[in-house]
Amino acid sequence: KTPLPPAVNISCGDMAKVGQLIGSTGEEGINLDEIREFAKNFKIRRLSLGLTQTQVGQALTATEGPAYSQSAICRFEKLDITPKSAQKLKPVLEKWLAEAEHWNQKGQQNLMEFVGGEPSKKRKRRTSFTPQAIEVLNSYFDKNALPTGQEITEMARELNYDREVVRVWFCNRRQTLKNTSKINVFQVQ
Amino acid sequence: KTPLPPAVNISCGDMAKVGQLIGSTGEEGINLDEIREFAKNFKIRRLSLGLTQTQVGQALTATEGPAYSQSAICRFEKLDITPKSAQKLKPVLEKWLAEAEHWNQKGQQNLMEFVGGEPSKKRKRRTSFTPQAIEVLNSYFDKNALPTGQEITEMARELNYDREVVRVWFCNRRQTLKNTSKINVFQVQ
């Protein structure tokens, strides 16, 4: 899915990222291949534990202080990060992951405790909108596909749905529209 | 992430699912533990290959016929499926996954070909443009060598050619010009 990114388009102002660089060894003697290998394995091991980037980020933030957002983990896995940062991050991730695996050995419950998340956060039940609500939402959407937080709150109150549910509805609606129109524009007749 | 679902809430009308049942062996001698183990591993192996449920479903639909939607794969992994269905699905998934891993060994490209390639899709017949069509296309090309999707669609309709054919004609025409002039006239990026 993700072939090698071309080692180009690195404008002067930007730092080169591990995923863009070519050789096995970067400046300052950093072993790029090792980092690449670790990043790939890190993802597989994370998934094997059934953990999300968000969970890893939050757990690390708790133990190591900030600078471990979901985005940060994502960027590490994609190697969209400078060799220097990667070098600094790698041992932290390695240590944490090994520990997580250790707890997992003792049982799923221990892992979840270690990660710190709520032990059994269940997926939210899928909401069923009434046809009337859909109609109202659509008419709002036609007028404004990108409502402000204030407007979302008002709609949620009017329709008597959870605010978050309404917010997500708009996200997904925009997505659907985009996909649909793309098909209309580009699809072969 | 997914602890054991409670073995309750099985209303009389519904079939019990593998993830809900308790013992190691179901009726008809189906080895439930084996299925549970396989489902878990299947997911990890799928993710290790970097494949989505959708990709697996589509690939299987191509080779095995329908009944392998993304939902079906999802439900297998979550064991939200009757023992009988699981029993039937398991060997198919096992075989396919092993083959996918085999191709992956030979390189990412081979895997993608295996996953995405329609096996018996024949090469499209070479299109013959009429001299008149060539003339029209060239005049369009002189005006704009990089038409938008919308413009391509319109030209295709006007000339009564397949949209994809027109799109490719422009690609090829640009390529030819580029090779000839050796100057990158177009904003490729």
Added chain:
DNA sequence: AGCATAAATAATAA
């Protein structure tokens, strides 16, 4: 039996 889409997750923009 699987489509449509809500919810969750990953990736990117700001």
Added chain:
DNA sequence: TTATTATTTATGCT
């Protein structure tokens, strides 16, 4: 970083 979009997964429905 946080906010938002894009992608993937999961599930209500019939």
